[in-house]
Amino acid sequence: MIRTTCAYCGVGCGIVATPTGERAATIAGDRDHPANRGGLCSKGTHLGETIGLEGRLLHPMIGRKRASWDKALDLVAHRFRDAVAQYGPDSVAFYVSGQLLTEDYYVVNKLMKGFIGSANIDTNSRLCMSSAVAGHIRAFGEDVVPASYDDLDAADLIVLVGSNTAWCHPIVYQRIRARCDAGAKLVVIDPRRTETAEGADLHLAIRPGSDVALMNGLLAWCRAAGALDTAFLDDSVAVPDGFFAALEDGGDLWSTARACDVPAADLRRFYEWFAATPRTVTMFSQGINQSLAGTDQVNAILNLHLATGRIGKPGAAPFSITGQPNAMGGREVGGLATTLAAHRGFDAADRAAVQRFWSSPTIASKPGLKAVDLFRAVGEGRIKALFVMATNPAVSMPDAARVREALATCPFVVVSDVMADTDTGAFAHVRLPAAAWGEKDGTVTNSERTVSRQRAFLPLPGEAKPDWWIVAQVARRMGWRSAFAYDRPADIWREHVRLSNYGNDGRRLFALPGQGGGGNAGYDDLAPFRWGGRPFADGRFPTPDGRARLVPVAQKRAAAALPAWPMTLNTGRYRDHWHSMTRTGLSPRLARHRAEPLVSIHPADAARLAVEDGGLARVSTPAGESVYRVAVDEGQRPGELFVPIHWTDANASGGRTGLLPRPLVDPVSGQPGFKATPAAIAPV
Numbered sequence: 001m002i003r004t005t006c007a008y009c010g011v012g013c014g015i016v017a018t019p020t021g022e023r024a025a026t027i028a029g030d031r032d033h034p035a036n037r038g039g040l041c042s043k044g045t046h047l048g049e050t051i052g053l054e055g056r057l058l059h060p061m062i063g064r065k066r067a068s069w070d071k072a073l074d075l076v077a078h079r080f081r082d083a084v085a086q087y088g089p090d091s092v093a094f095y096v097s098g099q100l101l102t103e104d105y106y107v108v109n110k111l112m113k114g115f116i117g118s119a120n121i122d123t124n125s126r127l128c129m130s131s132a133v134a135g136h137i138r139a140f141g142e143d144v145v146p147a148s149y150d151d152l153d154a155a156d157l158i159v160l161v162g163s164n165t166a167w168c169h170p171i172v173y174q175r176i177r178a179r180c181d182a183g184a185k186l187v188v189i190d191p192r193r194t195e196t197a198e199g200a201d202l203h204l205a206i207r208p209g210s211d212v213a214l215m216n217g218l219l220a221w222c223r224a225a226g227a228l229d230t231a232f233l234d235d236s237v238a239v240p241d242g243f244f245a246a247l248e249d250g251g252d253l254w255s256t257a258r259a260c261d262v263p264a265a266d267l268r269r270f271y272e273w274f275a276a277t278p279r280t281v282t283m284f285s286q287g288i289n290q291s292l293a294g295t296d297q298v299n300a301i302l303n304l305h306l307a308t309g310r311i312g313k314p315g316a317a318p319f320s321i322t323g324q325p326n327a328m329g330g331r332e333v334g335g336l337a338t339t340l341a342a343h344r345g346f347d348a349a350d351r352a353a354v355q356r357f358w359s360s361p362t363i364a365s366k367p368g369l370k371a372v373d374l375f376r377a378v379g380e381g382r383i384k385a386l387f388v389m390a391t392n393p394a395v396s397m398p399d400a401a402r403v404r405e406a407l408a409t410c411p412f413v414v415v416s417d418v419m420a421d422t423d424t425g426a427f428a429h430v431r432l433p434a435a436a437w438g439e440k441d442g443t444v445t446n447s448e449r450t451v452s453r454q455r456a457f458l459p460l461p462g463e464a465k466p467d468w469w470i471v472a473q474v475a476r477r478m479g480w481r482s483a484f485a486y487d488r489p490a491d492i493w494r495e496h497v498r499l500s501n502y503g504n505d506g507r508r509l510f511a512l513p514g515q516g517g518g519g520n521a522g523y524d525d526l527a528p529f530r531w532g533g534r535p536f537a538d539g540r541f542p543t544p545d546g547r548a549r550l551v552p553v554a555q556k557r558a559a560a561a562l563p564a565w566p567m568t569l570n571t572g573r574y575r576d577h578w579h580s581m582t583r584t585g586l587s588p589r590l591a592r593h594r595a596e597p598l599v600s601i602h603p604a605d606a607a608r609l610a611v612e613d614g615g616l617a618r619v620s621t622p623a624g625e626s627v628y629r630v631a632v633d634e635g636q637r638p639g640e641l642f643v644p645i646h647w648t649d650a651n652a653s654g655g656r657t658g659l660l661p662r663p664l665v666d667p668v669s670g671q672p673g674f675k676a677t678p679a680a681i682a683p684v
């Protein structure tokens with residue numbers, strides 16, 4: 001019986017795996033894990049069906065030929081070293097993943113930023129929650145999620161914004177339902193009537209992208225109702241001149257209702273509930289983050305909680321819930337191109353501290369290329385060697401057709417993955433077989449900052465190796481032998497813990513408790529723990545003056561409609577699938593929930609456009625087009641379409657959602673705006 005953590009979403013449920021054969025195990029929820037207390041959703045429950053070797057990459061490959069590890073690693077190190085020598089450190093790049101364990105993430109970030117000397121390492125978490133990171137840093141001074149699942153148990157009002165929690169974070173949703181059964185109210189703010197919205201006391205089906213108007217209107221309402229926490233504002237929050245006066249420019253309740261396209265009576269009810277309920281948790285997800293105004297939308301929520309003092313107390317917090325199992329661990333080690341390591345930035349003091357700690361020959365001098373810019377640089381020939389780990393950008397990046405063209409022209413592409421045939425792997429000069437969930441050891445951090453162990457309970461198949469080992473081997477071959485002389489993930493973990501505390505004057509919240517002992521001592525039996533306690537309970541923030549910041553944000557005017565694309569397209573997940581389905585596609589029971597990609601459309605639009613329920617339709621945008629089966633759905637707002645993200649060239653002929661979003665990003669965070677793409681639909 002092995003205690004580990006689920007492979008999928010950012011809820012981070014504890015799992016008890018009991019091996020029943022060489023490639024078989026029974027899976028149960030871990031009753032002692034604080035995230036799930038024994039519960040599992042359908043994806044976690046059926047993990048046992050996904051641990052076979054079907055489709056696995058089991059040997060290093062150079063082109064289509066099998067190669068030894070030595071030969072493949074020598075080639076990778078040689079090509080990266082040559083590119084750096086000839087074109088400089090910014091000519092190479094890594095694109096990594098929130099699926100990696102913290103130890104993997106730590107080593108690749110150290111190699112790139114501290115030894116190669118460039119910050120051109122970004123992660124698919126850029127696509128998921130980088131707007132939340134940017135918003136936290138603007139408001140709090142550090143990327144800290146000031147909430148925990150326990151806060152849901154204590155809240156009297158739970159507000160879900162841009163989150164189909166019932167499908168995308170099911171165990172958290174169960175916890176919310178339990179709290180609602182005990183009397184808490186649930187408000188869902190989402191353009192679609194999802195399963196989550198159907199369970200709400202109030203559903204505000206707002207116009208996509210009108211979240212800032214809604215939150216600013218609520219803050220103005222709270223001020224008028226005397227619901228601001230003036231003592232907290234005086235002591236703990238820096239308020240820019242004219243901040244509250246600017247809120248009034250948003251107009252009254254009725255003009256906000258018009259801007260958001262919701263009934264004024266519903267909006268008033270929500271505002272009254274919020275103003276009257278100190279114990280409120282506002283949880284937000286991709287509907288907020290994946291927007292061209294994502295960071296402003298995050299700050300509109302944080303402003304609200306700061307100004308009303310709904311932070312740092314039980315049941316009162318803004319709560320960014322992450323998509324991937326280790327998006328948070330990646331943030332902790334600096335997996336984003338815009339942070340260094342251990343929540344440090346690129347100022348001189350932070351750079352010097354990290355370089356001193358690593359005893360490294362160099363350190364990245366500035367933030368690197370964010371995901372969309374990174375692949376643009378690949379397409380423009382500025383990146384001579386690219387290493388992709390545990391992710392599938394040929395499918396998941398916006399404007400995926402351009403990303404494929406870029407990959408096809410890149411002089412040297414390395415992919416480490418567990419699967420043999422991925423859309424991105426088709427462009428690789430070298431493919432390296434990575435260890436999968438159940439085969440490797442390390443740690444992950446979930447949405448509420450709980451760090452848990454993932455533990456191996458299966459043998460490594462073929463010649464597969466953990467990602468940390470692969471990167472360390474490349475680093476050693478590039479000449480940095482002693483700095484990457486890790487024998488086991490525990491060595492990396494302990495170095496990460498030391499760095500999180502190194503030179504910390506106590507102001508930064510990110511500091512991990514020490515784990516004593518050498519070898520695996522203290523690591524093998526590491527129990528789940530949450531770092532940071534209850535952030536901001538003392539009203540102090542990790543800024544130079546100890547105060548949080550209210551950030552003025554204004555609702556952006558809607559872009560002019562494009563006549564050729566009169567509809568608005570939103571994207572998202574299905575309940576029982578994960579990303580590009582390389583794992584969930586192996587489970588017949590999971591496939592039953594949704595067997596194919598559907599485009600959801602309101603009945604009035606379907607009738608007007610002669611699109612039939614169950615028929616095929618072509619969805620097009622300025623970026624591309626793809627064909628879907630039609631699902632007429634009264635839960636859609638008129639004029640809007642919804643498609644799932646999971647289907648790829650490798651698993652379907654249509655439903656290629658990656659082709660549809662434009663490569664446009666939030667100007668602060670660089671997160672792509674997957675939501676609210678101009679679109680058209682026509683029967684096939």
Ligand code: SF4
Nearest residue numbers: 006008009013041044
């Ligand atoms: Fe896994 Fe997320 Fe389901 Fe928990 S809620 S079992 S972490 S997919």
